[in-house]
Amino acid sequence: MTASRGRTGRPPLTQERKAEIRLEIARAAVDLFVDQGVAATTGEQIGQAVGVSARTVWRYFPSKESCVGPLLTAGIDAIAACLREWEPGRPLGEAFARRLETDQRLVGGPDPATVGALVRLARTEPALRAVWLQTYDEAEPAFARALADRAGVPAGDFRPAIQAAMFNAALRAAVEHHAWRAADTAATAADPATVRAELAEAIRAALVVASEGVN
Known part of the structure; x- marks a missing residue:
């Protein structure tokens, strides 16, 4: 009786490494765009920029435009956590202020200037615009669940859904406003810390306006 042979070849990638590869592809795609x-821009070029094959790119993403998704979704869980932990009676902008300063996922990830460039591209590229808007469509239910948990009501309750929609719109407007403003100022050449601080302030200000409602 012969002993069974063990598996040969490369070990399977961890989920963490897969996430890193997706993010590397996303950054390379934006730079090329x-x-x-x-x-x-082709899938082959995106793959070459990160040292993988085009086949690997397509294994992770269905289209070249969808490659940018990880740059846009990185902060959804962190934002939902902030909403879930938002203390009753505390202003929304204040609740986010400290997290905006310390959690990079909330303000453009490791390279907010790259995210800004992507948002500006999405203004004139319909396929990228679709990915950008889809990100917020997918984020809204997560925000609604977080707000429902905070209030202790069922996830399908109407009020958290409306609040999530308002919050989501304010967040998107803040990111777009900052990106488009940066295109017309010296902010595009600023260091990442400065860009991140300016984006954090735009988000905080937008949340203040959203929490005030319509008068």
Whole structure:
């Protein structure tokens, strides 16, 4: 009786490493989109930029435009956690202020300037715009669940759903406002810490306006 042979070849990638590869592909895709345009960029070029094959790129993403998704979704869980922990009676902008200063996922991840460039591209590239808006569509139920948990009501309750929609719109408006403003100022050349601080302030200000409601 012969002994069974063990598995050979490379060990399977961990979920953490897979997430890192997705983020590397996302950054490379944005850089190429900015440098030469979306239409001129291929999956092969995106793969070459991070040292993987085009086949690997397509294993992770269904299209070149969808490659940017990880840059946009990185902060959803962190934002939902902030909403869940938001203390009753505490202003929303104040509740987020400290987390905005310390949690990079809430303000553009490790490279907020890259996210800003992506948002500006999405203004004129319909396929990227679709990915950008889809990110917020997918985030809204997570925000609604967090607000429902905070209030101790069922996830399908109407009030948390409305609050999540308002919060989501304010968040998107803040990120877009900051990105478009940066395109017209010296902010595009600022260091990441400065860009992150300015984006955090835009988000905080937007949340203050959203919490005030419509008068």
